[in-house]
Amino acid sequence: MESLPIFMRIKSARCVVVGGGEVATRKVSMLLKADAAVEVIAPELCEPLKVQFLAGEIDYLQSTFEAAQLNGAVLVIAATDDEGVNTAVSNAAKAQNIPVNVVDSPALCTFTMPSIVDRSPVVIAISSNGAAPVLARLIRAKLETMIPASYGRLAYLAREFRDAVKAKFSDTQSRRIFWEKTFQGPIAELMFSGQEGAAKIALADAIKADDSHAQHGEVYLVGGGPGDPDLLTFRALRLMQQCDVCVYDKLVSKEVMELVRRDAELINVGKARDKHTLPQEEINLLLVNLAKEGKRVLRLKGGDPFIFGRGGEEIETLMENGVPFQVVPGITAANGVSSYAGIPLTHRDYAQSCIFTTGHLKLKEGQQEHTVELDWPALTRPNQTVVIYMGLVGLAQICVQLIAHGLDAGTPAAVVQQGTTSKQKVVVGDLSDLAIKVATAELKPPCLIIVGHVVKLREKLAWFEPNL
Ligand code: SAH
Numbered sequence: 001m002e003s004l005p006i007f008m009r010i011k012s013a014r015c016v017v018v019g020g021g022e023v024a025t026r027k028v029s030m031l032l033k034a035d036a037a038v039e040v041i042a043p044e045l046c047e048p049l050k051v052q053f054l055a056g057e058i059d060y061l062q063s064t065f066e067a068a069q070l071n072g073a074v075l076v077i078a079a080t081d082d083e084g085v086n087t088a089v090s091n092a093a094k095a096q097n098i099p100v101n102v103v104d105s106p107a108l109c110t111f112t113m114p115s116i117v118d119r120s121p122v123v124i125a126i127s128s129n130g131a132a133p134v135l136a137r138l139i140r141a142k143l144e145t146m147i148p149a150s151y152g153r154l155a156y157l158a159r160e161f162r163d164a165v166k167a168k169f170s171d172t173q174s175r176r177i178f179w180e181k182t183f184q185g186p187i188a189e190l191m192f193s194g195q196e197g198a199a200k201i202a203l204a205d206a207i208k209a210d211d212s213h214a215q216h217g218e219v220y221l222v223g224g225g226p227g228d229p230d231l232l233t234f235r236a237l238r239l240m241q242q243c244d245v246c247v248y249d250k251l252v253s254k255e256v257m258e259l260v261r262r263d264a265e266l267i268n269v270g271k272a273r274d275k276h277t278l279p280q281e282e283i284n285l286l287l288v289n290l291a292k293e294g295k296r297v298l299r300l301k302g303g304d305p306f307i308f309g310r311g312g313e314e315i316e317t318l319m320e321n322g323v324p325f326q327v328v329p330g331i332t333a334a335n336g337v338s339s340y341a342g343i344p345l346t347h348r349d350y351a352q353s354c355i356f357t358t359g360h361l362k363l364k365e366g367q368q369e370h371t372v373e374l375d376w377p378a379l380t381r382p383n384q385t386v387v388i389y390m391g392l393v394g395l396a397q398i399c400v401q402l403i404a405h406g407l408d409a410g411t412p413a414a415v416v417q418q419g420t421t422s423k424q425k426v427v428v429g430d431l432s433d434l435a436i437k438v439a440t441a442e443l444k445p446p447c448l449i450i451v452g453h454v455v456k457l458r459e460k461l462a463w464f465e466p467n468l
Helices: 022-033 047-054 083-095 133-146 151-168 172-184 186-192 196-208 234-240 280-292 311-320 333-340 395-404 434-441 453-461
Strands: 014-018 037-042 059-062 075-078 100-102 115-119 122-126 218-223 245-249 265-270 296-301 325-328 353-358 384-389 412-417 425-430 447-451
Touching: 014 022, 014 083, 022 037, 022 047, 022 075, 047 059, 075 083, 083 100, 115 133, 115 151, 122 133, 122 151, 133 234, 151 172, 151 186, 151 196, 172 186, 172 196, 186 196, 186 218, 186 325, 218 234, 218 280, 218 311, 234 296, 234 325, 245 280, 265 280, 280 296, 280 311, 311 325, 333 384, 333 412, 333 447, 395 434, 395 447, 412 434, 412 453, 425 434, 425 453, 447 453
Parallel strands: 014 037, 014 075, 037 059, 075 100, 218 296, 218 325, 245 265, 245 296, 353 384
Antiparallel strands: 115 122, 384 447, 412 425, 412 447
Protein backbone atom coordinates (compact mmCIF):
# COMPACT_ATOMS: atom_id res chain seq x y z
CA MET A 1 0.00 0.00 0.00
CA GLU A 2 1.53 3.31 -1.03
CA SER A 3 -0.45 5.37 1.44
CA LEU A 4 -2.61 4.83 4.48
CA PRO A 5 -6.35 5.37 3.98
CA ILE A 6 -7.79 7.22 6.96
CA PHE A 7 -10.94 9.20 7.65
CA MET A 8 -10.21 12.43 9.44
CA ARG A 9 -12.61 14.26 11.72
CA ILE A 10 -12.35 17.96 10.91
CA LYS A 11 -15.62 19.23 12.36
CA SER A 12 -15.11 22.89 13.39
CA ALA A 13 -11.36 22.57 12.80
CA ARG A 14 -9.53 25.27 10.85
CA CYS A 15 -8.86 24.08 7.32
CA VAL A 16 -7.10 26.43 4.93
CA VAL A 17 -7.65 26.55 1.19
CA VAL A 18 -5.14 28.67 -0.74
CA GLY A 19 -6.67 29.88 -4.00
CA GLY A 20 -9.98 31.47 -4.86
CA GLY A 21 -10.98 29.91 -8.18
CA GLU A 22 -13.17 27.09 -9.41
CA VAL A 23 -10.93 24.26 -8.22
CA ALA A 24 -10.73 25.85 -4.79
CA THR A 25 -14.54 26.05 -4.77
CA ARG A 26 -14.83 22.28 -5.23
CA LYS A 27 -12.38 21.60 -2.42
CA VAL A 28 -14.15 24.07 -0.15
CA SER A 29 -17.48 22.35 -0.64
CA MET A 30 -15.94 18.99 0.20
CA LEU A 31 -14.48 20.41 3.42
CA LEU A 32 -17.81 22.03 4.28
CA LYS A 33 -19.54 18.68 3.87
CA ALA A 34 -17.36 17.43 6.71
CA ASP A 35 -18.30 20.53 8.76
CA ALA A 36 -14.82 22.09 8.74
CA ALA A 37 -14.20 25.76 9.62
CA VAL A 38 -12.90 26.72 6.20
CA GLU A 39 -10.66 29.70 5.57
CA VAL A 40 -9.84 30.74 2.03
CA ILE A 41 -6.70 32.73 1.34
CA ALA A 42 -6.48 34.44 -2.06
CA PRO A 43 -6.06 37.91 -3.56
CA GLU A 44 -9.60 37.56 -4.97
CA LEU A 45 -12.55 35.20 -4.92
CA CYS A 46 -14.61 33.79 -7.76
CA GLU A 47 -18.34 34.44 -7.64
CA PRO A 48 -19.51 31.21 -5.90
CA LEU A 49 -16.92 31.62 -3.13
CA LYS A 50 -17.92 35.26 -2.69
CA VAL A 51 -21.49 34.13 -2.19
CA GLN A 52 -20.40 31.56 0.40
CA PHE A 53 -18.28 34.16 2.19
CA LEU A 54 -21.15 36.67 2.29
CA ALA A 55 -23.45 33.94 3.60
CA GLY A 56 -21.00 33.33 6.45
CA GLU A 57 -20.23 29.78 5.37
CA ILE A 58 -16.47 30.39 5.03
CA ASP A 59 -13.83 32.81 6.32
CA TYR A 60 -11.83 34.82 3.84
CA LEU A 61 -8.40 36.38 4.08
CA GLN A 62 -7.74 38.68 1.13
CA SER A 63 -4.03 38.30 0.71
CA THR A 64 -1.21 36.67 -1.18
CA PHE A 65 0.11 33.57 0.56
CA GLU A 66 2.51 33.74 3.49
CA ALA A 67 3.74 30.78 5.53
CA ALA A 68 2.62 32.22 8.88
CA GLN A 69 -1.01 32.11 7.71
CA LEU A 70 -0.99 28.36 8.22
CA ASN A 71 -0.40 28.58 11.97
CA GLY A 72 -3.05 26.57 13.78
CA ALA A 73 -4.46 24.89 10.67
CA VAL A 74 -5.15 21.15 10.78
CA LEU A 75 -5.30 20.71 7.02
CA VAL A 76 -4.20 22.70 3.99
CA ILE A 77 -5.18 22.53 0.36
CA ALA A 78 -3.38 24.51 -2.34
CA ALA A 79 -5.56 25.14 -5.36
CA THR A 80 -3.92 28.01 -7.22
CA ASP A 81 -2.75 27.94 -10.82
CA ASP A 82 0.67 29.27 -9.80
CA GLU A 83 3.25 26.52 -9.32
CA GLY A 84 5.46 28.77 -7.23
CA VAL A 85 2.65 29.50 -4.76
CA ASN A 86 1.60 25.85 -4.65
CA THR A 87 5.17 24.81 -3.84
CA ALA A 88 5.45 27.48 -1.15
CA VAL A 89 2.22 26.26 0.46
CA SER A 90 3.44 22.68 0.36
CA ASN A 91 6.79 23.56 1.92
CA ALA A 92 5.25 25.71 4.62
CA ALA A 93 2.72 23.03 5.57
CA LYS A 94 5.34 20.28 5.65
CA ALA A 95 7.56 22.45 7.87
CA GLN A 96 4.70 22.63 10.40
CA ASN A 97 3.66 18.97 9.93
CA ILE A 98 0.25 20.00 8.63
CA PRO A 99 -1.23 17.55 6.12
CA VAL A 100 -1.21 19.23 2.71
CA ASN A 101 -2.81 18.52 -0.64
CA VAL A 102 -1.80 20.34 -3.79
CA VAL A 103 -4.34 19.84 -6.52
CA ASP A 104 -2.94 17.85 -9.45
CA SER A 105 0.62 17.77 -8.03
CA PRO A 106 1.05 14.42 -6.24
CA ALA A 107 4.73 15.15 -5.56
CA LEU A 108 3.81 18.17 -3.43
CA CYS A 109 1.13 16.35 -1.40
CA THR A 110 1.31 14.56 1.92
CA PHE A 111 -2.27 13.39 1.43
CA THR A 112 -4.53 12.95 -1.60
CA MET A 113 -8.30 13.23 -1.88
CA PRO A 114 -10.00 10.00 -2.95
CA SER A 115 -13.03 9.56 -5.21
CA ILE A 116 -15.93 8.92 -2.90
CA VAL A 117 -19.27 7.18 -2.82
CA ASP A 118 -21.24 9.04 -0.19
CA ARG A 119 -23.88 7.08 1.67
CA SER A 120 -23.31 8.99 4.90
CA PRO A 121 -22.63 7.85 7.52
CA VAL A 122 -21.17 5.16 5.24
CA VAL A 123 -18.48 6.61 2.98
CA ILE A 124 -16.42 4.62 0.49
CA ALA A 125 -13.14 6.15 -0.62
CA ILE A 126 -11.30 5.01 -3.75
CA SER A 127 -7.77 5.93 -4.63
CA SER A 128 -5.34 4.83 -7.30
CA ASN A 129 -2.58 6.79 -5.56
CA GLY A 130 -2.38 9.10 -8.52
CA ALA A 131 -1.70 6.24 -10.96
CA ALA A 132 -5.06 6.35 -12.73
CA PRO A 133 -7.59 8.83 -11.35
CA VAL A 134 -9.99 8.12 -14.24
CA LEU A 135 -9.99 4.43 -13.36
CA ALA A 136 -10.75 5.33 -9.75
CA ARG A 137 -13.68 7.41 -10.98
CA LEU A 138 -14.99 4.53 -13.11
CA ILE A 139 -14.81 2.20 -10.11
CA ARG A 140 -16.69 4.82 -8.20
CA ALA A 141 -19.42 4.93 -10.86
CA LYS A 142 -19.75 1.14 -10.66
CA LEU A 143 -20.14 1.25 -6.90
CA GLU A 144 -22.66 4.09 -7.18
CA THR A 145 -24.91 1.84 -9.25
CA MET A 146 -24.46 -1.21 -7.01
CA ILE A 147 -25.02 0.33 -3.61
CA PRO A 148 -28.56 1.48 -2.90
CA ALA A 149 -28.82 5.18 -2.20
CA SER A 150 -30.53 4.40 1.08
CA TYR A 151 -27.61 2.47 2.62
CA GLY A 152 -26.87 5.59 4.61
CA ARG A 153 -30.33 5.61 6.15
CA LEU A 154 -29.91 1.92 6.96
CA ALA A 155 -26.73 2.75 8.86
CA TYR A 156 -28.49 5.51 10.81
CA LEU A 157 -31.25 3.06 11.67
CA ALA A 158 -28.64 0.61 12.96
CA ARG A 159 -27.07 3.36 15.04
CA GLU A 160 -30.44 4.13 16.62
CA PHE A 161 -30.91 0.50 17.65
CA ARG A 162 -27.31 -0.35 18.50
CA ASP A 163 -27.72 -0.15 22.26
CA ALA A 164 -30.95 -2.13 22.24
CA VAL A 165 -29.29 -4.89 20.24
CA LYS A 166 -26.30 -4.88 22.58
CA ALA A 167 -28.59 -5.21 25.57
CA LYS A 168 -30.45 -8.12 23.99
CA PHE A 169 -27.50 -10.12 22.60
CA SER A 170 -24.62 -10.22 25.03
CA ASP A 171 -22.03 -11.94 22.84
CA THR A 172 -20.53 -10.44 19.69
CA GLN A 173 -21.20 -13.56 17.64
CA SER A 174 -24.98 -13.43 18.05
CA ARG A 175 -24.95 -9.66 17.52
CA ARG A 176 -23.08 -10.14 14.27
CA ILE A 177 -25.58 -12.75 13.08
CA PHE A 178 -28.47 -10.50 14.05
CA TRP A 179 -27.07 -7.54 12.11
CA GLU A 180 -26.18 -9.66 9.09
CA LYS A 181 -29.76 -10.86 8.91
CA THR A 182 -31.09 -7.35 9.39
CA PHE A 183 -28.93 -5.83 6.67
CA GLN A 184 -29.83 -8.50 4.15
CA GLY A 185 -33.45 -9.22 4.93
CA PRO A 186 -36.90 -7.64 4.88
CA ILE A 187 -35.99 -4.84 7.30
CA ALA A 188 -33.27 -3.55 4.98
CA GLU A 189 -35.62 -3.87 2.04
CA LEU A 190 -38.23 -1.82 3.90
CA MET A 191 -35.63 0.94 4.31
CA PHE A 192 -34.56 0.74 0.66
CA SER A 193 -38.15 1.09 -0.50
CA GLY A 194 -38.71 4.14 1.69
CA GLN A 195 -40.85 2.51 4.37
CA GLU A 196 -38.81 3.80 7.28
CA GLY A 197 -41.60 3.67 9.86
CA ALA A 198 -42.39 0.04 9.08
CA ALA A 199 -38.69 -0.81 9.19
CA LYS A 200 -38.35 0.63 12.70
CA ILE A 201 -41.32 -1.35 13.95
CA ALA A 202 -40.00 -4.53 12.34
CA LEU A 203 -36.54 -3.99 13.83
CA ALA A 204 -37.94 -3.33 17.29
CA ASP A 205 -40.04 -6.51 16.96
CA ALA A 206 -37.06 -8.53 15.75
CA ILE A 207 -35.04 -7.44 18.79
CA LYS A 208 -37.89 -8.35 21.13
CA ALA A 209 -38.66 -11.68 19.52
CA ASP A 210 -36.72 -14.70 20.69
CA ASP A 211 -36.79 -16.27 17.26
CA SER A 212 -34.45 -13.73 15.74
CA HIS A 213 -32.81 -16.52 13.82
CA ALA A 214 -36.07 -17.62 12.24
CA GLN A 215 -36.36 -16.93 8.55
CA HIS A 216 -38.83 -14.30 7.43
CA GLY A 217 -39.80 -14.35 3.80
CA GLU A 218 -40.80 -11.48 1.59
CA VAL A 219 -41.94 -10.77 -1.94
CA TYR A 220 -40.42 -8.44 -4.51
CA LEU A 221 -42.93 -7.53 -7.19
CA VAL A 222 -40.59 -6.43 -9.93
CA GLY A 223 -41.15 -4.99 -13.39
CA GLY A 224 -38.77 -6.66 -15.83
CA GLY A 225 -39.34 -4.10 -18.60
CA PRO A 226 -40.18 -4.83 -22.22
CA GLY A 227 -37.26 -7.12 -23.04
CA ASP A 228 -33.91 -5.37 -23.32
CA PRO A 229 -32.15 -6.17 -20.01
CA ASP A 230 -30.39 -2.80 -20.07
CA LEU A 231 -33.77 -1.23 -19.32
CA LEU A 232 -34.01 -2.82 -15.87
CA THR A 233 -33.77 -0.52 -12.87
CA PHE A 234 -30.84 -0.83 -10.47
CA ARG A 235 -33.23 -1.98 -7.80
CA ALA A 236 -34.78 -4.64 -10.02
CA LEU A 237 -31.36 -6.07 -10.80
CA ARG A 238 -30.29 -6.08 -7.17
CA LEU A 239 -33.42 -7.96 -6.07
CA MET A 240 -33.15 -10.37 -9.00
CA GLN A 241 -29.70 -11.27 -7.76
CA GLN A 242 -30.68 -11.91 -4.17
CA CYS A 243 -33.92 -13.91 -4.52
CA ASP A 244 -34.33 -17.57 -3.48
CA VAL A 245 -37.16 -18.28 -5.88
CA CYS A 246 -38.39 -16.52 -9.01
CA VAL A 247 -42.03 -16.70 -10.08
CA TYR A 248 -42.20 -15.42 -13.66
CA ASP A 249 -44.41 -15.50 -16.70
CA LYS A 250 -43.92 -15.78 -20.41
CA LEU A 251 -43.62 -12.08 -21.08
CA VAL A 252 -40.27 -11.79 -19.30
CA SER A 253 -37.53 -11.96 -21.92
CA LYS A 254 -34.85 -14.66 -21.91
CA GLU A 255 -32.15 -12.02 -21.62
CA VAL A 256 -33.78 -10.62 -18.48
CA MET A 257 -34.21 -14.14 -17.02
CA GLU A 258 -30.47 -14.66 -17.53
CA LEU A 259 -29.86 -12.06 -14.83
CA VAL A 260 -31.83 -13.85 -12.11
CA ARG A 261 -29.55 -15.40 -9.50
CA ARG A 262 -28.26 -18.71 -10.83
CA ASP A 263 -29.17 -20.71 -7.72
CA ALA A 264 -32.73 -19.41 -7.54
CA GLU A 265 -35.55 -21.85 -8.11
CA LEU A 266 -37.54 -20.84 -11.22
CA ILE A 267 -41.32 -21.22 -11.38
CA ASN A 268 -43.06 -20.44 -14.66
CA VAL A 269 -46.70 -19.51 -14.01
CA GLY A 270 -47.74 -18.32 -17.44
CA LYS A 271 -47.33 -20.09 -20.69
CA ALA A 272 -48.48 -18.99 -24.15
CA ARG A 273 -51.95 -17.55 -24.73
CA ASP A 274 -54.77 -20.09 -24.46
CA LYS A 275 -52.41 -22.75 -23.14
CA HIS A 276 -52.01 -23.74 -19.55
CA THR A 277 -51.67 -20.78 -17.25
CA LEU A 278 -51.90 -20.83 -13.48
CA PRO A 279 -55.10 -18.99 -12.46
CA GLN A 280 -54.43 -15.62 -10.82
CA GLU A 281 -55.81 -16.70 -7.43
CA GLU A 282 -53.36 -19.59 -7.37
CA ILE A 283 -50.44 -17.32 -8.23
CA ASN A 284 -51.46 -15.01 -5.39
CA LEU A 285 -51.48 -17.89 -2.91
CA LEU A 286 -48.27 -19.38 -4.28
CA LEU A 287 -46.48 -16.11 -3.48
CA VAL A 288 -47.87 -16.11 0.06
CA ASN A 289 -46.89 -19.73 0.67
CA LEU A 290 -43.36 -19.34 -0.66
CA ALA A 291 -42.81 -16.26 1.49
CA LYS A 292 -44.18 -18.06 4.54
CA GLU A 293 -41.57 -20.77 3.99
CA GLY A 294 -39.06 -17.99 4.66
CA LYS A 295 -38.05 -17.43 1.05
CA ARG A 296 -37.16 -14.23 -0.72
CA VAL A 297 -39.60 -14.43 -3.58
CA LEU A 298 -39.05 -12.52 -6.80
CA ARG A 299 -42.31 -12.04 -8.65
CA LEU A 300 -40.96 -11.00 -12.01
CA LYS A 301 -43.30 -9.55 -14.60
CA GLY A 302 -42.90 -8.14 -18.07
CA GLY A 303 -43.05 -4.37 -18.36
CA ASP A 304 -44.48 -2.67 -15.30
CA PRO A 305 -46.34 -4.72 -12.67
CA PHE A 306 -49.06 -2.09 -12.28
CA ILE A 307 -49.85 -1.66 -15.97
CA PHE A 308 -51.99 -4.53 -17.25
CA GLY A 309 -49.94 -6.72 -14.94
CA ARG A 310 -52.42 -7.65 -12.20
CA GLY A 311 -49.76 -6.61 -9.70
CA GLY A 312 -52.42 -4.93 -7.58
CA GLU A 313 -54.25 -8.20 -7.00
CA GLU A 314 -51.06 -9.96 -6.02
CA ILE A 315 -50.07 -7.47 -3.36
CA GLU A 316 -53.61 -7.33 -2.04
CA THR A 317 -53.33 -11.01 -1.12
CA LEU A 318 -49.85 -10.43 0.34
CA MET A 319 -51.22 -7.64 2.51
CA GLU A 320 -54.12 -9.77 3.72
CA ASN A 321 -51.60 -12.39 4.77
CA GLY A 322 -49.13 -10.01 6.40
CA VAL A 323 -46.31 -10.81 3.98
CA PRO A 324 -43.81 -7.96 3.57
CA PHE A 325 -43.33 -6.86 -0.01
CA GLN A 326 -42.10 -4.07 -2.23
CA VAL A 327 -43.01 -3.03 -5.73
CA VAL A 328 -40.37 -2.07 -8.26
CA PRO A 329 -41.70 -0.30 -11.34
CA GLY A 330 -40.49 -1.33 -14.75
CA ILE A 331 -40.54 0.33 -18.12
CA THR A 332 -43.94 -0.49 -19.53
CA ALA A 333 -44.29 -1.72 -23.12
CA ALA A 334 -45.89 1.52 -24.30
CA ASN A 335 -42.88 3.41 -23.09
CA GLY A 336 -40.03 1.15 -24.10
CA VAL A 337 -41.47 -0.15 -27.33
CA SER A 338 -42.46 3.25 -28.70
CA SER A 339 -38.99 4.63 -27.94
CA TYR A 340 -37.26 1.77 -29.73
CA ALA A 341 -39.67 2.10 -32.65
CA GLY A 342 -38.87 5.81 -33.04
CA ILE A 343 -42.44 6.86 -32.23
CA PRO A 344 -42.75 9.57 -29.57
CA LEU A 345 -46.09 9.09 -27.82
CA THR A 346 -46.72 12.81 -27.52
CA HIS A 347 -45.70 15.63 -29.81
CA ARG A 348 -46.43 19.34 -29.79
CA ASP A 349 -48.10 19.22 -33.18
CA TYR A 350 -49.77 15.80 -33.22
CA ALA A 351 -50.77 14.55 -29.80
CA GLN A 352 -51.19 16.25 -26.44
CA SER A 353 -52.41 13.17 -24.65
CA CYS A 354 -51.96 9.45 -24.73
CA ILE A 355 -54.20 6.56 -23.68
CA PHE A 356 -53.08 3.06 -22.75
CA THR A 357 -55.76 0.44 -23.17
CA THR A 358 -56.13 -3.30 -23.60
CA GLY A 359 -57.52 -4.88 -26.75
CA HIS A 360 -58.22 -8.23 -25.18
CA LEU A 361 -60.99 -10.25 -26.86
CA LYS A 362 -63.87 -11.20 -24.60
CA LEU A 363 -66.75 -13.62 -24.98
CA LYS A 364 -69.92 -11.86 -23.88
CA GLU A 365 -72.78 -13.88 -22.45
CA GLY A 366 -75.10 -15.20 -25.08
CA GLN A 367 -72.70 -14.37 -27.92
CA GLN A 368 -70.89 -16.81 -30.19
CA GLU A 369 -67.94 -14.61 -31.11
CA HIS A 370 -65.23 -12.95 -29.08
CA THR A 371 -65.33 -9.17 -29.30
CA VAL A 372 -63.23 -6.22 -28.23
CA GLU A 373 -65.28 -4.07 -25.84
CA LEU A 374 -63.73 -0.63 -25.44
CA ASP A 375 -64.74 2.94 -24.76
CA TRP A 376 -64.58 3.83 -28.46
CA PRO A 377 -65.66 7.51 -28.14
CA ALA A 378 -62.77 8.09 -25.70
CA LEU A 379 -60.32 6.40 -28.06
CA THR A 380 -61.28 8.41 -31.10
CA ARG A 381 -60.74 11.92 -29.77
CA PRO A 382 -58.48 14.15 -31.86
CA ASN A 383 -54.83 14.93 -31.05
CA GLN A 384 -54.35 11.82 -29.01
CA THR A 385 -52.19 8.73 -29.25
CA VAL A 386 -53.78 5.38 -28.44
CA VAL A 387 -51.58 2.51 -27.31
CA ILE A 388 -53.24 -0.87 -27.26
CA TYR A 389 -51.82 -3.78 -25.28
CA MET A 390 -52.85 -7.37 -26.02
CA GLY A 391 -54.51 -6.32 -29.26
CA LEU A 392 -52.88 -8.50 -31.92
CA VAL A 393 -55.72 -11.02 -32.27
CA GLY A 394 -58.38 -8.32 -32.22
CA LEU A 395 -56.47 -5.93 -34.50
CA ALA A 396 -58.89 -6.07 -37.47
CA GLN A 397 -61.88 -5.45 -35.20
CA ILE A 398 -60.12 -2.61 -33.43
CA CYS A 399 -59.31 -0.81 -36.69
CA VAL A 400 -62.89 -1.18 -37.94
CA GLN A 401 -64.34 0.16 -34.69
CA LEU A 402 -61.96 3.14 -34.55
CA ILE A 403 -63.04 4.13 -38.06
CA ALA A 404 -66.72 3.50 -37.28
CA HIS A 405 -66.41 5.84 -34.27
CA GLY A 406 -64.97 8.70 -36.26
CA LEU A 407 -61.25 8.28 -36.85
CA ASP A 408 -60.12 8.83 -40.42
CA ALA A 409 -59.33 5.57 -42.20
CA GLY A 410 -56.01 7.15 -43.16
CA THR A 411 -54.94 7.64 -39.51
CA PRO A 412 -51.39 6.30 -39.21
CA ALA A 413 -50.97 3.21 -37.05
CA ALA A 414 -48.24 0.71 -36.26
CA VAL A 415 -47.80 -2.69 -34.72
CA VAL A 416 -44.52 -3.45 -32.98
CA GLN A 417 -43.50 -7.04 -32.36
CA GLN A 418 -41.17 -7.88 -29.43
CA GLY A 419 -40.08 -4.28 -29.10
CA THR A 420 -36.66 -3.41 -27.62
CA THR A 421 -35.30 -6.89 -28.44
CA SER A 422 -33.27 -8.25 -31.33
CA LYS A 423 -36.54 -9.65 -32.73
CA GLN A 424 -38.24 -6.27 -32.94
CA LYS A 425 -40.30 -5.77 -36.09
CA VAL A 426 -42.40 -2.74 -36.89
CA VAL A 427 -45.27 -2.76 -39.37
CA VAL A 428 -46.59 0.68 -40.28
CA GLY A 429 -49.81 1.45 -42.12
CA ASP A 430 -53.09 3.18 -41.49
CA LEU A 431 -56.37 2.04 -40.00
CA SER A 432 -57.58 0.75 -43.38
CA ASP A 433 -54.66 -1.52 -44.21
CA LEU A 434 -52.78 -2.28 -40.99
CA ALA A 435 -54.53 -5.58 -40.23
CA ILE A 436 -53.74 -6.99 -43.68
CA LYS A 437 -50.14 -5.84 -43.54
CA VAL A 438 -49.70 -7.40 -40.11
CA ALA A 439 -51.24 -10.70 -41.23
CA THR A 440 -48.83 -10.82 -44.19
CA ALA A 441 -45.85 -10.06 -41.97
CA GLU A 442 -46.80 -12.97 -39.65
CA LEU A 443 -45.98 -11.08 -36.49
CA LYS A 444 -45.62 -13.01 -33.26
CA PRO A 445 -46.66 -11.90 -29.78
CA PRO A 446 -46.07 -9.86 -27.79
CA CYS A 447 -47.19 -7.04 -30.05
CA LEU A 448 -48.17 -3.48 -29.26
CA ILE A 449 -50.48 -1.32 -31.38
CA ILE A 450 -49.89 2.43 -31.63
CA VAL A 451 -52.52 4.59 -33.33
CA GLY A 452 -52.17 8.29 -34.07
CA HIS A 453 -50.37 10.87 -36.16
CA VAL A 454 -47.19 10.46 -34.10
CA VAL A 455 -46.63 7.18 -35.96
CA LYS A 456 -45.58 9.25 -39.01
CA LEU A 457 -42.57 10.51 -37.06
CA ARG A 458 -40.99 7.08 -37.34
CA GLU A 459 -40.03 7.88 -40.94
CA LYS A 460 -37.56 10.40 -39.54
CA LEU A 461 -36.82 9.03 -36.09
CA ALA A 462 -36.39 5.26 -36.48
CA TRP A 463 -33.06 4.46 -34.83
CA PHE A 464 -33.24 0.86 -33.60
CA GLU A 465 -33.37 -1.55 -36.54
CA PRO A 466 -31.98 -4.88 -35.32
CA ASN A 467 -33.05 -6.83 -38.40
CA LEU A 468 -31.58 -4.67 -41.12
N1 SAH B 1 -47.25 -5.27 -17.62
C1 SAH B 1 -46.89 -5.24 -19.03
C2 SAH B 1 -48.05 -5.52 -19.92
C3 SAH B 1 -48.63 -6.87 -19.79
S1 SAH B 1 -49.91 -7.17 -20.96
C4 SAH B 1 -46.25 -3.90 -19.35
O1 SAH B 1 -46.28 -2.97 -18.52
O2 SAH B 1 -45.68 -3.77 -20.43
C5 SAH B 1 -49.05 -7.94 -22.25
C6 SAH B 1 -48.99 -7.06 -23.47
O3 SAH B 1 -47.96 -6.11 -23.35
C7 SAH B 1 -48.67 -7.77 -24.74
O4 SAH B 1 -49.82 -8.38 -25.28
C8 SAH B 1 -48.20 -6.64 -25.62
O5 SAH B 1 -49.28 -5.89 -26.10
C9 SAH B 1 -47.48 -5.76 -24.61
N2 SAH B 1 -46.03 -5.98 -24.65
C10 SAH B 1 -45.25 -6.32 -23.61
N3 SAH B 1 -43.95 -6.36 -23.96
C11 SAH B 1 -43.91 -6.07 -25.27
C12 SAH B 1 -42.87 -5.97 -26.22
N4 SAH B 1 -41.59 -6.18 -25.89
N5 SAH B 1 -43.19 -5.63 -27.49
C13 SAH B 1 -44.45 -5.41 -27.84
N6 SAH B 1 -45.48 -5.49 -26.98
C14 SAH B 1 -45.22 -5.81 -25.71
